[in-house]
Amino acid sequence: MVSWLSTRLLNISIASMCKAQQLVKAEVALIDGIRLGVLPDVVTYNTLIDAYCRFISIDDGYSVLHRMREAGIKPDVISYNSLIAGAARKCLLSRSLDLFEEMIQMGIHPDLRSYNILMDCLFKLGKPDEANRVFRDIILSDLHPSKATFNILIDGLCKNGYASNALMLFRNLRHRGFVPNIVTYNVLINGLCKARRLVAASKILKELEISGHEPNAITYTTVMKCCFRCKKLERGFEILSEMRSKGYTFDGFAYCTVIAALVKTGRIEEADYIIHQMQRSGIVSDVVSYNTLINHYCKQGRLDDALNLLDELEEAGLECDQYTHTVIVNGLCKAGNIDGAQQHLNYMNALGFNNLVAFNCLIDNLGKAGQIDRAMKLFKSMEFKDAFTYTILVHNLCRARRFLCASKLLVSCLKSGFRTLKATERAVLGGLRGIGYTNEARKLRSKIQSARLPH
Incomplete structure (x- = not known):
């Protein structure tokens, strides 16, 4: 003993x-x-x-x-x-x-x-067929699948693009006496929302409400976010009101979802009101909350407020992520402070962030500001580039009527193994023909067609 x-x-x-x-x-x-x-x-x-x-x-x-x-x-x-x-x-x-x-x-x-x-x-x-075979092995092994098993199945099908199959499985399970729990409902609703199946998600939400289970903040926030993505703003705000009426604690994620939707639709005053509510409620902001607010201030041109939030974030002991700094770089660019954006980009680089998106943003704004040579220099200094980097610079070179340079860059993009947009190709080909370089246009078209052939 x-x-x-x-x-x-x-x-x-x-x-x-x-x-x-x-x-x-x-x-x-x-x-x-x-x-x-x-x-x-x-x-x-x-x-x-x-x-x-x-x-x-x-x-x-x-x-x-x-x-x-x-x-x-x-x-x-x-x-x-x-x-x-x-x-x-x-x-x-x-x-x-x-x-x-x-x-x-x-x-x-x-x-x-x-x-x-x-x-x-x-x-x-991303191996749903093999996952289904494992499920068959469960049945063949005389094991009884649990709610966790079915939750994994439904979630996996949704995440692999089979939301309809997940919904069908859910219906079949219900007919066979399976009683789903709140996790099952949330998994299915989340999958349907990510597939932008708002009507189906709303129907499952109603079923949940009459099933004896109580939808939680995660359920409502998921559907609300889907409403905003599908541009069903009023329905999203109805869900917000329903959450409040039921006394749910509104977390930072839900607040940020509402603020982001209002900012995207230009309803700045309402966004400001929600921000004040969030601050009054005493919610401890996380990095996502700060990023949403910083993005909001940058879009309004309130860079001082955005930078103050950045300082506040660091004082709170939270670590900024690359999205935070990218938003700042973009805000400085939009305000015409290209030098400030460049300095902040250098600061990002010193911190060791993956700053590819910030680089792309700065190159685009340099091109639009007529500083194409500076954009080219920045492009050459980059260690990593993606298809967007090439596309942004090619379009800005076309805007500056430097079609030969744009043609060379487009070929370089293809040689790097990136796909190019047809609109980008048309812009360069049309520009070459417009300035009389028909032979160069013909050679470029041949290289584009060759790059599309399977190797």
């Missing part, structure tokens, strides 16, 4: 340290326990495996298996589930499959969680 209780206390201590990511202390506690005669069990090692997989690496987690065997303890299905889940979180599909196969060869039968983890990983990697 004393030995069992001691092992249990050891496990509780190690679990607490692992949760706090204090793995060194957890290992010390394990060694001290063994010295005192408290022997670890399979739960002890499983706790360590899970922690190593989550916070260090799969290899470190896997090494614990050898230590278990040396201690005379056989790994169980939970041991392998933690390893498979760790590999799945890193999207290491082949490693997940190898671990799954190793578990079977060890004589350990996979449980429902094993299959759920593998199925979820396959869906996340």
